[in-house]
Amino acid sequence: MEYRRLGNFGLKLGVLSFGSWVTFKNQVDLKLAAQCLKLAYDAGVNFFDNAETYANGHSERIMGQALKNLGFDRDSYCVSSKAFFGCRDHPRPTQRGLSRKHVTEACHQALARLQVDYLDLYFCHRPDTETPVEETVHAMHDLIQQGKVLYWGTSEWPAEAIVAAHQIARERNLIPPSMEQPQYNLFTRARVEQEYARLYLDYGMGTTIWSPLASGVLSGKYANGIPQDSRLNLPGYEWLRDRLHTDEGRRRLGAVENLAVIARELGMSVSQLAIAWCLKNPNVSTVILGASRLEQLREDLGALAQASKLQPDVVARIEAAASA
Numbered sequence: 001m002e003y004r005r006l007g008n009f010g011l012k013l014g015v016l017s018f019g020s021w022v023t024f025k026n027q028v029d030l031k032l033a034a035q036c037l038k039l040a041y042d043a044g045v046n047f048f049d050n051a052e053t054y055a056n057g058h059s060e061r062i063m064g065q066a067l068k069n070l071g072f073d074r075d076s077y078c079v080s081s082k083a084f085f086g087c088r089d090h091p092r093p094t095q096r097g098l099s100r101k102h103v104t105e106a107c108h109q110a111l112a113r114l115q116v117d118y119l120d121l122y123f124c125h126r127p128d129t130e131t132p133v134e135e136t137v138h139a140m141h142d143l144i145q146q147g148k149v150l151y152w153g154t155s156e157w158p159a160e161a162i163v164a165a166h167q168i169a170r171e172r173n174l175i176p177p178s179m180e181q182p183q184y185n186l187f188t189r190a191r192v193e194q195e196y197a198r199l200y201l202d203y204g205m206g207t208t209i210w211s212p213l214a215s216g217v218l219s220g221k222y223a224n225g226i227p228q229d230s231r232l233n234l235p236g237y238e239w240l241r242d243r244l245h246t247d248e249g250r251r252r253l254g255a256v257e258n259l260a261v262i263a264r265e266l267g268m269s270v271s272q273l274a275i276a277w278c279l280k281n282p283n284v285s286t287v288i289l290g291a292s293r294l295e296q297l298r299e300d301l302g303a304l305a306q307a308s309k310l311q312p313d314v315v316a317r318i319e320a321a322a323s324a
């Protein structure tokens, strides 16, 4: 494993990490979760990503139980949660958002579900336009002061909202956000590469990026239709499947075919090519992998060994193929 600092902060994360969105509970039970966590940990992964909303809290329960059963030293890995969406289908007003009340209670609940004493990383899962940023910054600062959280961050916040959080933290001597969790892959680049550019320079923020395979599309598995056992066929994820049937979805499928040609030439899978491409961006602190099967995770972890093949001329070809 290669380790990178979380932006300018002292925390060193493996460049590949592992998350549980969609998969844990829906596709991955406790036994398989433990096998995946062990495979990842043995490969040097030291960050496991979660959120209150994943399977309405069940994903955290499974991860917490699996980590407990595996018995890894608590100081050898990091675990996260995220607050905003709540952990039930119809949350009441106090059960979601970024109010002091919800981020505090969501933290306590995540600690209980994950069976840990502190969250290494704690994210504000989306911006909350109905809570003043200063209320959230202050609540996050307090959770850190209480030892319940080590690093706090944002996920998919507009750059200006993150700048506002830093300014408030600076003015009031509060702890600022250390990291942002944005989507980043060959099809979704603008936010990480352009909108956030000043966040790395001015505030030393790190990024823990999600959906490196665009929910599996960049694995090439959808070339001949949608496999029955894939994410796009799960109840509740019709919105993901519908995206594939748009003009942009069809364009992407065509692009993946061209990426597969390059991957074959390079002697790697198209998933590995797509993940290795994310690793080329030095502002990416860690790429969060997702997998519903052990073999997928094994293949995806192999991307790191392939990354050196992505020399500048190859990267240029890959980017041209992805945007054609």
Ligand code: NDP
Pocket (backbone or CB within 6 Å): 018, 019, 020, 021, 022, 023, 027, 049, 050, 125, 155, 156, 181, 182, 209, 210, 211, 212, 213, 214, 215, 216, 217, 219, 221, 229, 230, 231, 232, 271, 288, 289, 290, 291, 292, 295, 296, 297, 299, 300
């Ligand atoms: P990906 O885009 O990599 O999609 C992962 C899915 O792609 C797998 O579950 C599997 O789906 C398929 N897949 C993975 N590897 C392969 C392979 N080698 N061959 C074929 N298919 C493969 O990542 P995710 O969307 O899962 O995101 C990763 C993590 O990021 C999440 O677990 C979560 O922790 C975090 N995240 C954060 C968000 C946020 O808002 N902050 C939002 C979304 C994710 P299938 O079951 O179809 O085979």
